[in-house]
Amino acid sequence: MPVSRRSFLGALRPAAPALAPAFVAARGREALIAMGHANPEPPAPSAILLDSNENPLGPGPVAMEVLSRTLTDAGRYPTNSRTTAADLRGAIARRVSVAPGNVALGAGSWEILRTAVRLYTSSARHLVTAAPSYEGPERMAAQLGVGVQRVPVDRDGRLDLARMAEAARWAGLVFVCNPNNPTGTVHSAAAIAEFVARVARESPDTAVLIDEAYHDYVTDPGYATAVPLALLRPNVIVSRTLSKAYGMAGMRVGYAIAQPRTIESFNRWAMKYNTNTLAVAAAIASLDDAAHIEAERARNAHARAFTSGVFGRLGCRVMDSQTNFVFVETGCPAAEFKEACAKRGVLVGREFPPLEKAHARVSVGTIEEMQQASLVFGEVIGAHRSGAAEASRVSGGQP
Amino acid sequence: MSYTRRAFVKAAGLGGAGVLAARRQAWAALPGTVPPPRPLLLHNNENPLGPGPAVLDAVRTALGTGGRAGRYCFDEVAVLQRAIAERFAVTPENVVIGCGSTQILRNAVQVFTSPARPLVAGQMTYEECPSYAEMIGTPVRGIPLTPTLQLDLEATAASAKGAGMVFLNNPNNPTATILSGNAVDGFIERVLAADRECVVLIDEAYHDYVTDPSHRSQAARAVKDPRVIVARTFSKAHGMAGMRVGYGLAHPDTAKRLAWEGSMPLNIAGLLAATASIQDQARIDREQARNTEARRFTIDWFARAGFRSTDSQANFVFVDIGRPAKAFREACKEQGVLVARDFPPLEASHVRVSVGTLAEMKSAVEVFGKVLGVRAKVA
Numbered sequence: 107m108p109v110s111r112r113s114f115l116g117a118l119r120p121a122a123p124a125l126a127p128a129f130v131a132a133r134g135r136e137a138l139i140a141m142g143h144a145n146p147e148p149p150a151p152s153a154i155l156l157d158s159n160e161n162p163l164g165p166g167p168v169a170m171e172v173l174s175r176t177l178t179d180a181g182r183y184p185t186n187s188r189t190t191a192a193d194l195r196g197a198i199a200r201r202v203s204v205a206p207g208n209v210a211l212g213a214g215s216w217e218i219l220r221t222a223v224r225l226y227t228s229s230a231r232h233l234v235t236a237a238p239s240y241e242g243p244e245r246m247a248a249q250l251g252v253g254v255q256r257v258p259v260d261r262d263g264r265l266d267l268a269r270m271a272e273a274a275r276w277a278g279l280v281f282v283c284n285p286n287n288p289t290g291t292v293h294s295a296a297a298i299a300e301f302v303a304r305v306a307r308e309s310p311d312t313a314v315l316i317d318e319a320y321h322d323y324v325t326d327p328g329y330a331t332a333v334p335l336a337l338l339r340p341n342v343i344v345s346r347t348l349s350k351a352y353g354m355a356g357m358r359v360g361y362a363i364a365q366p367r368t369i370e371s372f373n374r375w376a377m378k379y380n381t382n383t384l385a386v387a388a389a390i391a392s393l394d395d396a397a398h399i400e401a402e403r404a405r406n407a408h409a410r411a412f413t414s415g416v417f418g419r420l421g422c423r424v425m426d427s428q429t430n431f432v433f434v435e436t437g438c439p440a441a442e443f444k445e446a447c448a449k450r451g452v453l454v455g456r457e458f459p460p461l462e463k464a465h466a467r468v469s470v471g472t473i474e475e476m477q478q479a480s481l482v483f484g485e486v487i488g489a490h491r492s493g494a495a496e497a498s499r500v501s502g503g504q505p
Numbered sequence: 506m507s508y509t510r511r512a513f514v515k516a517a518g519l520g521g522a523g524v525l526a527a528r529r530q531a532w533a534a535l536p537g538t539v540p541p542p543r544p545l546l547l548h549n550n551e552n553p554l555g556p557g558p559a560v561l562d563a564v565r566t567a568l569g570t571g572g573r574a575g576r577y578c579f580d581e582v583a584v585l586q587r588a589i590a591e592r593f594a595v596t597p598e599n600v601v602i603g604c605g606s607t608q609i610l611r612n613a614v615q616v617f618t619s620p621a622r623p624l625v626a627g628q629m630t631y632e633e634c635p636s637y638a639e640m641i642g643t644p645v646r647g648i649p650l651t652p653t654l655q656l657d658l659e660a661t662a663a664s665a666k667g668a669g670m671v672f673l674n675n676p677n678n679p680t681a682t683i684l685s686g687n688a689v690d691g692f693i694e695r696v697l698a699a700d701r702e703c704v705v706l707i708d709e710a711y712h713d714y715v716t717d718p719s720h721r722s723q724a725a726r727a728v729k730d731p732r733v734i735v736a737r738t739f740s741k742a743h744g745m746a747g748m749r750v751g752y753g754l755a756h757p758d759t760a761k762r763l764a765w766e767g768s769m770p771l772n773i774a775g776l777l778a779a780t781a782s783i784q785d786q787a788r789i790d791r792e793q794a795r796n797t798e799a800r801r802f803t804i805d806w807f808a809r810a811g812f813r814s815t816d817s818q819a820n821f822v823f824v825d826i827g828r829p830a831k832a833f834r835e836a837c838k839e840q841g842v843l844v845a846r847d848f849p850p851l852e853a854s855h856v857r858v859s860v861g862t863l864a865e866m867k868s869a870v871e872v873f874g875k876v877l878g879v880r881a882k883v884a
Contacts, residue, residue: 164575165574174568180778183746188543213604213769214769216769356573356575356576375640378607380604382748385774
């Protein structure tokens with residue numbers, strides 16, 4: 107037993123495989139794994155991970171306690187465990203104030219988003235999304251041979267809801283990421299309600315998927331969840347995840363809120379036993395621990411304000427983040443910024459076309475991590491600017 | 506609560522096996538951890554013991570106070586791929602990790618079948634492939650079992666022409682029987698000859714429970730032949746049904762296609778546990794022996810009671826009880842024993858019963874005896 111444990115621990119930090127580094131440098135770990143490759147270069151153990159919008163603290167102590175206890179039930183399918191997937195639907199329903207029949211589970215919202223694309227799009231009915239926005243749905247559309255219309259965000263990084271509503275005519279599905287990843291901005295409850303009403307009026311067969319992955323991090327008082335809209339109309343769906351504020355990215359729990367008939371469709375497509383037994387128990391404990399989420403929101407808001415301030419003082423425009431990441435106009439190409447930061451032990455987000463030439467997405471870690479990282483950001487941006495000044499002086503000198 | 510967490514952190518920091526054992530006892534002693542009673546779960550072919558203590562310790566140690574559970578599993582998938590590759594002496598490019606073998610099975614149907622390229626499968630076999638095929642609009646050619654309840658290899662191979670994929674579950678769920686290595690070899694060759702595109706997926710979920718020496722895994726063939734895939738799971742002998750990890754073994758080109766959805770649904774605890782478990786073959790051998798004994802006991806009991814079982818090579822038995830499964834199931838449930846659902850077309854006569862621990866089976870047969878009205882006869 108000690109032998110296998112030692113070799114197990116030894117296996118945790120493997121040698122870097124050949125394929126990945128170049129790709130990872132360009133697009134990031136998140137993109138790599140989402141595309142089905144499983145060989146990313148592991149980050150140095152001491153690296154500050156600000157590249158995948160994870161909660162740096164993980165699940166709360168209560169959730170970890172429950173998870174640890176549930177290990178003895180790991181041999182049981184999540185339908186046979188002491189707390190079951192059905193109990194989790196109940197806990198989510200309590201938390202969101204809906205009925206359990208309004209809740210579908212996914213192995214992260216990843217699965218919910220993919221199922222939505224399956225259910226509502228086809229070769230004849232395209233997907234509308236924003237650019238840049240979370241790519242899960244458009245990646246699925248590409249795999250299924252479904253057309254995608256990308257509507258650029260506005261200058262402030264906000265979804266252009268008017269253009270998206272126009273693009274929605276004849277579309278199968280509109281993907282509305284609110285707050286939007288990677289720009290971090292939100293639309294108010296009123297704006298989303300108006301958008302949904304307009305799509306329903308002008309293109310009644312078009313479904314609207316509102317992804318609220320970062321819901322728990324929003325501090326803007328004008329924002330509110332779109333769950334009430336999802337309960338009103340059969341083709342409006344809200345997706346959520348426990349990967350962000352709940353700190354369970356590695357545990358894989360997401361969910362959809364919609365009318366019961368719609369939920370049945372999601373369940374029909376769901377991968378059997380999509381939520382694992384440990385995650386089910388830990389998620390229930392987390393969902394019932396409202397104080398923990400309040401504290402996490404406050405912690406993140408503090409570190410986020412600090413981070414925005416750092417970039418502001420560096421003279422970079424920062425979009426109004428309502429999430430656990432900031433989208434910054436660094437003036438440097440994203441790939442270059444990412445690589446330079448990685449060399450200094452800080453991993454930041456990948457490229458997000460069409461804003462890959464001068465913007466970077468930086469996840470918000472702990473305040474200590476952000477203090478350390480801010481020194482790196484200052485260095486990298488400073489070096490880029492003096493390099494750029496040098497280049498223009500040199501080229502200016504040439505006729 | 507905070508006491509335990511502190512103790513846990515300390516244990517994780519020290520990392521000694523003794524400390525972790527003490528830690529386990531501390532958990533067990535916590536108020537509220539006394540498991541509430543539940544029925545005997547003999548309906549889903551789970552391993553009643555779950556993962557081994559070393560596996561659980563590996564998970565506890567690695568998760569620590571929780572930071573890693575908050576991170577996406579970017580590195581751990583690759584680590585598991587390598588551990589599995591090592592176990593089979595193949596390359597990591599031969600290995601696809603899935604959220605249970607479910608994801609492997611679904612993705613295989615997704616990429617190798619289409620409305621124009623049907624799926625061929627036995628009519629009483631594990632349904633994941635046929636049911637997913639129906640959802641994506643792939644026609645299914647269902648092949649009835651032989652009168653001896655075997656998958657009909659002759660008829661299946663004869664239906665392979667024009668098909669996208671042929672599914673073979675060996676051992677077969679729910680009938681529990683195996684096809685010999687030679688029979689499967691010949692079958693695969695016939696399918697491959699019948700159609701130039703059709704692939705064969707061999708689902709070996711119950712492989713670790715097979716005791717019949719004529720059985721052979723097709724893993725060695727799969728990693729070489731782009732048209733043969735083997736699916737395995739950690740849900741059965743590895744005792745990790747709740748942790749959702751399975752894998753496919755295939756030629757690198759095929760493996761790439763099989764990774765259609767990627768590894769997003771994989772969870773950290775499952776990946777860590779699987780990595781530890783695949784390196785502990787001794788535990789799998791012990792689990793096989795444990796299951797064989799309890800399986801023998803169960804089959805013998807039914808035989809003495811006058812009910813014939815198939816030659817089970819899995820962790821469940823398929824028994825001709827000569828009456829509808831539904832009535833039997835409901836009566837057993839009332840007495841605290843869950844057995845499997847209906848398996849048409851044999852739902853009027855056969856029942857599938859998972860093999861629990863020997864102690865569990867001893868109490869279960871008491872219930873079976875009462876329900877079947879044969880207690881006196883066997884006792």
